[in-house]
Amino acid sequence: MADMLTAKDVQEMLQVDRSTVYRMAEAGQIPALKVGKQWRFPVDQIDNWFQSQMGATPVTMSPWRGTAVSHPDTANHPLSLAELLPLECVQQIQEPFAELLGVMLVITDMDGNPITQPSLPCGLFETISQQPNAIRRCIQSWHDLAAVIDLNPKFSVSHLGLLCARSMIRVGAELKGMMIAGCIAPNRWPPTAEEVEVMAAEFSVSPVVMTEHLNDVYTLDQAQRAQVLAMLPRIANIVAHIIAERNALVGRLQTIARLTQL
Numbered sequence: 519m520a521d522m523l524t525a526k527d528v529q530e531m532l533q534v535d536r537s538t539v540y541r542m543a544e545a546g547q548i549p550a551l552k553v554g555k556q557w558r559f560p561v562d563q564i565d566n567w568f569q570s571q572m573g574a575t576p577v578t579m580s581p582w583r584g585t586a587v588s589h590p591d592t593a594n595h596p597l598s599l600a601e602l603l604p605l606e607c608v609q610q611i612q613e614p615f616a617e618l619l620g621v622m623l624v625i626t627d628m629d630g631n632p633i634t635q636p637s638l639p640c641g642l643f644e645t646i647s648q649q650p651n652a653i654r655r656c657i658q659s660w661h662d663l664a665a666v667i668d669l670n671p672k673f674s675v676s677h678l679g680l681l682c683a684r685s686m687i688r689v690g691a692e693l694k695g696m697m698i699a700g701c702i703a704p705n706r707w708p709p710t711a712e713e714v715e716v717m718a719a720e721f722s723v724s725p726v727v728m729t730e731h732l733n734d735v736y737t738l739d740q741a742q743r744a745q746v747l748a749m750l751p752r753i754a755n756i757v758a759h760i761i762a763e764r765n766a767l768v769g770r771l772q773t774i775a776r777l778t779q780l
Contacts, residue, residue: 622701630661640701641734685750
């Protein structure tokens with residue numbers, strides 16, 4: 519039995535209730551053997567389980583294309599936001615919040631690079647974002663939001679002339695990224711024909727195509743805009759909490775890995 523861990527060992531490693539350990543064993547969620555009435559946990563299988571829980575190389579999504587891009591080894595540099603986030607989980611959380619608020623939501627790093635896929639993008643945004651130059655302008659616009667000193671969210675005008683706002687995502691004492699809301703029509707909308715001509719030339723799209731999508735944006739009254747500004751920090755805090763919980767779990771799994779190598 520020298521190569522076996524007890525339920526108490528696993529409980530202390532994972533920092534969960536003993537009943538949780540038993541439920542995981544009963545459900546086959548963790549390698550376990552029942553010896554009489556006692557559960558035992560094979561060290562080598564726990565090690566393999568740990569490796570599977572750590573998962574593959576972290577990935578993020580290329581802007582609006584759904585292409586996975588692998589990150590390099592992170593042993594010698596601080597983890598990026600994309601490496602800290604469980605992306606599939608956060609994407610599923612982001613979607614209903616976007617629908618609830620009636621705006622586009624996206625998470626970016628502090629350089630404005632999108633980490634999640636935009637949720638509920640408006641028609642104008644989707645049309646313009648098919649052009650590479652527009653993607654670069656969009657990322658630059660989001661990058662500029664990170665430079666705003668005021669940490670409280672407030673609306674500003676984006677590269678498309680639409681309103682957007684952001685709330686910072688903290689990891690410990692460090693600002694790692696932003697939750698951004700956008701695609702909101704300003705009070706003076708739609709733009710004039712002359713303004714459309716200028717924007718169309720800038721983004722290399724037809725003025726006719728752009729005009730067709732001017733109303734494919736989100737119109738919010740003052741109360742709805744206030745709700746967006748109030749909710750953004752709460753959503754950003756949820757994301758930060760997920761990162762903290764994931765880091766804690768990874769730490770526990772690393773403890774298991776160290777113990778299984780003793």
